[in-house]
Structures are given as structure tokens and as C-alpha cells.
Amino acid sequence: MTPPRETRHRMWAEVEADWDLVIIGGGITGAGLFHEAARAGVRCLLLEAHDFGSGTSSRSSKLVHGGARYMKNLQFHLTFESVRERDRLVRQAPGLVHKLPFMLTNYRSDPTPAWMYAAGFALFDWMAGKWEHERLAPANMLARCPQLNADGLESGILYFDAETDDSRLVYRLTQEGRLAGGLALNYARVAGFHRSPDRQVRGVQVVDTSGESLPTVRASAAVVVNATGAWADSLRQQLGRGDRLRLLRGAHLIFSGDRFPLQQAISLLHPVDRRLLFAIPWEGGVVFGTTDLDLAQPMTTDLAITQTETDYLFAALDHSFPGLALGPDDVVSTFAGVRSVIDTGKTDPSRESREHAIWQEDGLVTVTGGKLTIFRRMAHDVLRHIRHQLPGRPSFDPAAPILPLGPALPADAALLPAAGQRLVGRLGTLAVEALAGAADADLLPIGGTPTVWAEIGWAARAESIVHLEDLLLRRTRLGLLLPDGGAAHHDRLRAIVQPALGWDDDLWRQEWDAYQALCRRCHNLPQPG
DSSP states (O other): OOOHHHHHHHHHHHHSSEEEEEEEOOSHHHHHHHHHHHHTTOOEEEEOSSSTTOSGGGSSOSBOOOOGGGGGGTOHHHHHHHHHHHHHHHHHSTTTEEEEEEEEEEETTOSSOHHHHHHHHHHHHHHHTSOOOEEEOHHHHHHHOTTSOOTTEEEEEEEEEEEEOHHHHHHHHHHHHHHTTOEEESSEEEEEEEEOTTSOEEEEEEEEOSSSOOOOEEEEEEEEEEOOGGGHHHHHHTTTOOOOEEEEEEEEEEEETTTSOOSSEEEEEOTTTOOEEEEEEETTEEEEEOOOEEOOSOOOSSBOOOHHHHHHHHHHHHHHOGGGOOOGGGEEEEEEEEEEEEOOOOSSGGGSOOOEEEEEETTEEEEEEOOGGGHHHHHHHHHHHHGGGSTTOOOOOTTSOSSOOOOOOOTTOOOOHHHHHHHHHHHGGGHHHHHTTOOGGGGSBSTTSSOBHHHHHHHHHHSOOOSHHIIIIIISOHHHHSGGGGGGGHHHHHHHHHHHHTOOHHHHHHHHHHHHHHHHHHSSOOOOO
16 A cells, blocks of 8 residues: 555645636535535545544534424424435445434423424424334333433433434545545645636635645636635635624533443433533443534634533533533543534524525635535535536436445454444445454454544555544544543554554654644643633
């Protein structure tokens, strides 16, 4: 296998060309568009200024959800689209997206009566074309989740949604787009636009942000799409356009599954403002969140949870799970991110629509808003919008499977069936190659997570790792799931990663120190002062 650094240099040299389509932004929207365009035969280039999925798309609530809560805001069309796309992903991305039972709590103090919840979920299931919810009595709820607060508990609803590893979904789509012939580069920032004599955007200037000081290059294109999500207005400003987005921040806490044992996800209302929150079993831990506040600070990829958000989330935990007596020392990690919605001026940010929008301004096509679940629909909307501008007017098949089913693993692979399906869901057709030569010890899980050591070696060799944070926070989620970002596993990580990436001792130390500093700054609870 070609060393990762040589692979990156070769790919960088290929950027300076004439493309059918240049996509700016390597989150779920850009990756979904890249995948759909590449497999339709479009010559496309995907550029990401930081790392794939490093912005909003690695900091979501990990849900591929049908959007039941949007019905409260009368966003029925979005709910209908979300339900159908959720079910499609569950069927067509096994091992990466899976069905998850939820239990919605209903307390005497809640403003919404139980009959209204029941009516809402009847409509929700009708949209999905199947009846899956049921009303639960308090005794049944406490049998399913003994940690729940029983005081004032009137009833609940059992329903189903789905969850995923969001950053792995982004990378899987990027990988499939590459296998279909597209070129995707991380740490490649668009520093400016090139425009035709009639002032239409027809290309981009690309700057290396990996630290290697690769030469600035120019990529020309029939169409340039701005899929940078919360950063979309920043690019539009280069064309003299005004802001159209409202930026919201959300934060989550992660606990170990031992300290916060859940057999299913719980949906609950915050005791103060009645916002809907989730406690979700995920990757061996539990994710709890989210907040929903206007961003009141300069834009940055690496946000940190605030003390206000921490207090808000713990207030809900104390109310809903008092017997667990969870405190700050029980938090394994935190994460916070920024998401964009179309700004309509509503007082409550949670009431802003999550519908997506497409604009074309001076030749630049911007797609923004939306949500992770409907990334495929967003991609198809963009492709229909730009089809007349693409050479040959390619056709796109909306009925094509979202992802190809992965291969059967070798019979001698020492993996349980669920672990094998998980690996195939993340790596697709490359799963067999990733396991080639793996010893039994390489297939052991790391520190109580479902991640196995073979994933570390494969990602280091083959998954565009530039910095250690790419590997431990996004290709795998060890930095979120293990105490201190996985510091207890330093020696084995170093033994695998350093030779795979060709780093000398000084560079390893620099990367480890930078990664640990990032974990302390952005993935821990706020420190006094």
C-alpha cells in the first residue's frame, strides 16, 4: 500500500484540472452529494478545509431520526421525508445505521397530554407505513428503565427511530465516491473563487492546511457547490452576499454504559423549558443532549461545552434519573457543535424550520439547512438543480441503493456476527482488505468500546489521516468514549499509528500533545477560571 503522505501528494497534484463539479465542504451534505454525483459518472472534486465530518457532522445527536418532534411545529413534509429516508438507511446501511427503540416519558407536569402524544405517533407511524408505537403504563416503563423518576410518571410511548456513527457515515459516503472515480481531499481550504468574464463562479483557489505547505492550486469547474453548512455564509460573503443563516449550538455529555445503563433510548422533556432531550445508548456509552442556543461567539470548528449548557443538561438528568446521582466525575467526555438553519427570525431557535434550501448566486450554488437523515434527498435536489449545467446532462437514479452492501467476511475471521456486520457497515467493500493479515489480538475490542484494534491500523494506512485527532475523534470515536481521550492506550496506539503514518518520534509527540490538549479544551467539562 502506498504510504499515506505519498497518496496525499499525488491527490493534491490532481486537483489542478477541469472538473464537471467542485463541492466545497466535507460534511454529510457534501459527502452525500459527492457520492451521488460520482456514481452517476460526474467528474467531481470534494474539498474540505479541515477534516471530513469535523464540523457539524461529527457532533450530531447520532440519530437518523424520523423527525417526530417537527410535527409539533407543523413541519409535516420534513417529517414525512425523514421517516422514509430513515427506513431506507436502516435497510440499506446495515452495520452503520440501525433501528433503535425509544421510550418517551410523560409526567403529570408536562404540558402535552398523553392522548396528544398518542395521536402524534399514530400520524408518525402512518407516514412510515407501519404501526410500531404503543402506549406504556408507568409500571411497564419502570420495568424497562428502572432508573427513571417514578414521581408523577403518568405514561409513556414506545416507538422506534434509528442511530448511526455520524462521522463514519460521512467517511463511508466519501469512500464510495472515491471508489466511483471522484477525488476527495481534506485539509484543502477554498481561499477564493475564479470567475468568468460575466462574473460567474467557474473555479476555486485551493490552499493546503495540512501543515505541509503544498503549493496553492486552481480547480476549474462547470459548477461549484457550496455545501459548507454552518460556514455557507462565509463563502457567500466573498461574493458580496449578506447572511441568510441562523447559527445554533448544541452540546452533549457522554457517560459510560456501566455508570448510565440503558437498554433503549429515552426521550424526555427538560423540567424547565420543556425542550425535548435524548439519552441514547451509543457505541458502548450513553449520549445525553442536546442544547439548542444561538451561537454567541466567533465561528470555530472546535467548540467546547459551556457551564450554562452543563448546568442545563445536569438539571434534566437530576430530574429524570435521580437514582443514578450522576455528577461531573461521571462524564467521560463532552462535545459541542454548531448547526445552521434558515433564519426566519423566530424567538425560539428550536422552532426554526430544519428544511433545506438551494440558492444560486453569481454561479455559486449553495445548499444549506436540512438535517443528517435527509442527506440523500438534499443531494438529489441539488443534482436536479444543476443537471442542465453539467456536461452531458447526466441522469441520476433516485431508486439506487444508498450504499452497496458489503462483502461477506472470511469464515476464519475471529469476529462475532454483530461485530463483523459493524465493520462491513463502516468499511464496505474494503472490510476484507482491512482484515487481511489481522491476528486474533487485532480483533479484540478496545477498552469496552466496539472498536477493534484492526480498525486503528487500517484507518492510519488508508483513511486520509493527517492529524491524530482525525483518527481518534472521527475515523474511530475512542477520543469520546474512553477517559482522557484513550490516554491509557497510548503505547499500543503509538506502536500501530506511528509506523503506519511514517511519523518520527518528534512528530508523534507533537501530535499526541496537540490531541490531548484538544481533548482537554473541547471534550471535557468547563474548568474553573
